[in-house]
Amino acid sequence: MMKNKITMMGILFVALFSLVLFSGCAEKKAIVAEGTAQEQPSAAQDAATLSAAAAQEALKDINFDYDKSNIGTEARVIMKANADILLKNRNFNIIVEGHCDERGTSEYNMALGERRAQESKKYLINLGVDGARMKTISYGEERPLDSRSNEEAWAKNRRAHFLIVQ
Amino acid sequence: MKQLSKIALLTLTIFSCLILPNQASAKIYIDIDSPSFQQFPIAICDLNNISSGSAQTTNIGVALADEIKKYLSMTGIFNILNKKSFLEKMEPGNPDIIEKVYFPDWSLIGADYLVRGNILQKGKQIIVDSRLFDVTRSELIMSKKYSSASDDQKDLAKTIASDILLALTGDEGEFNTKIAFISKNNDSSDIYTIDYDGSNQTKITNHQSLIMSPRWSPDNKYVAFTSFKEGAPKVFIKNLQTGAEKRVSDYEGLNLCGSFSPDGKYLLLTLSKEGIEDIYSLNVETLRLNRLTQSYSIDVSPAWSPNGMQIAFVSNRSGSPQIYVMDADGNNVRRITYEGNYNTSPSWSPRGNRIAYEGRVYGRYQIFSIDTEGNNLIQLTFDNADNESPSWSPSGRQIVYTSKTASRSRICIMNANGLNIRYLNENVNRAVMPVWSSRFKK
Structure with a gap:
């Protein structure tokens, strides 16, 4: 009896998994059709009515090049998924945080962080998210994710973070 | 006090x-x-x-x-x-x-x-x-x-x-001046002042928050700054005699403190309320705003010339941050730095003829000075540290700045020609953004 049940669950799991895989492929095609080169499965299909905590978990940071605030190819894919989550979950607002790496001037970085937050907000508006749901804040170089002083840490720290507020 | x-x-x-x-x-x-x-x-x-x-x-x-x-x-x-x-x-x-x-x-x-x-x-x-x-x-x-x-x-x-x-x-020097700076301690920082001789270090704010860009009023009675005390970056002016603090700018987005006009009536700010970081002039009495830059780029760190006629600032309108000068009404913008691809933090000499700033060279930030027409560039610091945030002494003979290494950042004073470096305070580990006061009246 036990053995049978486990087998049954196994089959169900494989079936579910291939379904996810399949829909992932469909999503990928759609992205390619839009002209973006990166491939990454979108979380859109799981985006419907999440709890705030789950939505926070699902909203991913995007990263920027040194001294840049434009939304790069990789970031665009993440932004599409983030926008989908926000479009399907209209019960909360977000604060878009802009951050920089530690190099350079604190004041200029404060402005650069704000610009990253503004560019991110604008990108989400272009994807249909209501601008009234979003506020921006810059922390400049003052709140690094990784406090080490190397390329890896700097790349991580140059980011926009999407904080859910209710 | x-x-x-x-x-x-x-x-x-x-x-x-x-x-x-x-x-x-x-x-x-x-x-x-x-x-x-x-x-x-x-x-x-x-x-x-x-x-x-x-x-x-x-x-x-x-x-x-x-x-x-x-x-x-x-x-x-x-x-x-x-x-x-x-x-x-x-x-x-x-x-x-x-x-x-x-x-x-x-x-x-x-x-x-x-x-x-x-x-x-x-x-x-x-x-x-x-x-x-x-x-x-x-x-x-x-x-x-x-x-x-x-x-x-x-x-x-x-x-x-x-x-x-x-x-x-022919000049009395800086003996009766102070330097304000930020002392950082993890996520909580505050503004301190210290005398020219390195004595009398005094804490003047108690925000224990992210705090930055302190600026003296020309009469030394007030210090303006940006604080995250209320969550977002807002500009405050503190009366150093009464201790009272007044919030003067809390627009949506960035409110970053710039510098006081020589007559003390206006405070330059960087605001992003229109979605782009531009420079504004705030009347500190009426709190009326006047927008000075309209560019789509980042415009930040405005510094008034000593005669009040011009403003130096940082803009990345050319693709990298560079120092620009404009008339006080925002007209007649011209770029003055062309060496290097990262030049920020302008400070205008009280003598009017030079602007000090920090520039990136060989991966390090060093202090430079240049005349206001963009000629006669001089590199002032060369050591293996990040030297940032220059601010001139009232006589224009010395410059205070931050020298950052991986382990600590200290406030240094050097001659305007880069010689004779002196550490101002040895007992603070993370001291940044020093700004020189004018002379205190005896």
């Missing part, structure tokens, strides 16, 4: 001030702005103790001379000669010796200038009668008498050093 009461306590009376008639029109002996400037050799004798009784045996004359040397060396323009090299023998206790100078003994050891004086201690009162000589011309430059009601030698030494500087350079 502490400083003020101290000054009130110490009533420094000047009995007589005799400047020789032909030098009455503030003759400048030392042209420290000449390109060939080097430190000027000066001999400072221990003050001749002419007190009677037990006060005669104290070393008060030596101690005061040492304090005067300490202050003069802070200016970075003097080479203080070692007293062991002095040749002229002086008879201690005889009040007449300060006038009787045998100049060849001083020119032989390389002194260009000579300071001598008598000191008389009567209970708590100290009377100093000082002389400043030009050795090369064998002339008396200044003769001045001081009376101090307290035994605070530090302030007495500061006053004497200031007068020597004034007589020689």
Whole structure:
């Protein structure tokens, strides 16, 4: 009896998994059709009515090049998924945080962080998210994710973070 | 505040001030702005103790001379000669010796200038009668008498050093100035002030929050700054006398403190309320805003010229952050830095002719200065640290800045030509964004 049940669950799991895989492929095609080169499965299909905590978990940071605030190819894919989550979950607002790496001037970085937050907000508006749901804040170089002083840490720290507020 | 009461306590009376008639029109002996400037050799004798009784045996004359040397060396323009090299023998206790100078003994050891004086201690009162000589011309430059009601030698030494500087350079120097800076401690930081001599470090805010860009008002009565105390970056002005804080800018997005106009009526800000970071001028009384830049780029860190006619700022409109200058109404924008691809934090010299800033070179940030037309670029720092946030002294002769290494960041003062670096405070690990006050009135 036990053995049978486990087998049954196994089959169900494989079936579910291939379904996810399949829909992932469909999503990928759609992205390619839009002209973006990166491939990454979108979380859109799981985006419907999440709890705030789950939505926070699902909203991913995007990263920027040194001294840049434009939304790069990789970031665009993440932004599409983030926008989908926000479009399907209209019960909360977000604060878009802009951050920089530690190099350079604190004041200029404060402005650069704000610009990253503004560019991110604008990108989400272009994807249909209501601008009234979003506020921006810059922390400049003052709140690094990784406090080490190397390329890896700097790349991580140059980011926009999407904080859910209710 | 502490400083003020101290000054009130110490009533420094000047009995007589005799400047020789032909030098009455503030003759400048030392042209420290000449390109060939080097430190000027000066001999400072221990003050001749002419007190009677037990006060005669104290070393008060030596101690005061040492304090005067300490202050003069802070200016970075003097080479203080070692007293062991002095040749002229002086008879201690005889009040007449300060006038009787045998100049060849001083020119032989390389002194260009000579300071001598008598000191008389009567209970708590100290009377100093000082002389400043030009050795090369064998002339008396200044003769001045001081009376101090307290035994605070530090302030007495500061006053004497200031007068020597004034007589020689036509400028009283920075002895009565302070430097405001941010002391960072993880996520909580606050603004401190410290005297020019590195003493009297005082905490002036208690936000324990992210706080940045402190700016003195021209009269030193207020400090404006940006604080995240209420969550978002907002601009506050603190009255240093009453301690009261007023929030003056809390628009959506970034509210970053710029600088006060020379008349103290306006405060430049960087705001992102229209979705782009532009420079605005805020009337600090009415809080009315006037937008000065309209570009789609980042415009930040505005610094007023000393005459109020122009504003230097940082913009990345060319693709990288560079220093620009515009008229005070926002017109006539021109770029002045072209070397390197990261030039930020402009500070306008009080003399009006140069702008100091930090630039990225070989992966490090170093302090530079350039004239306001964008010519005559000079690199001032070269060491293996990130040197940032320059701010000029009121005389325009020195620059304060932050020197950052992986383990700590310290406040440094150097001459405007990059020489004579001095660490201001050794006991703070993360001190950043130093800004120089104007002179405090005595």
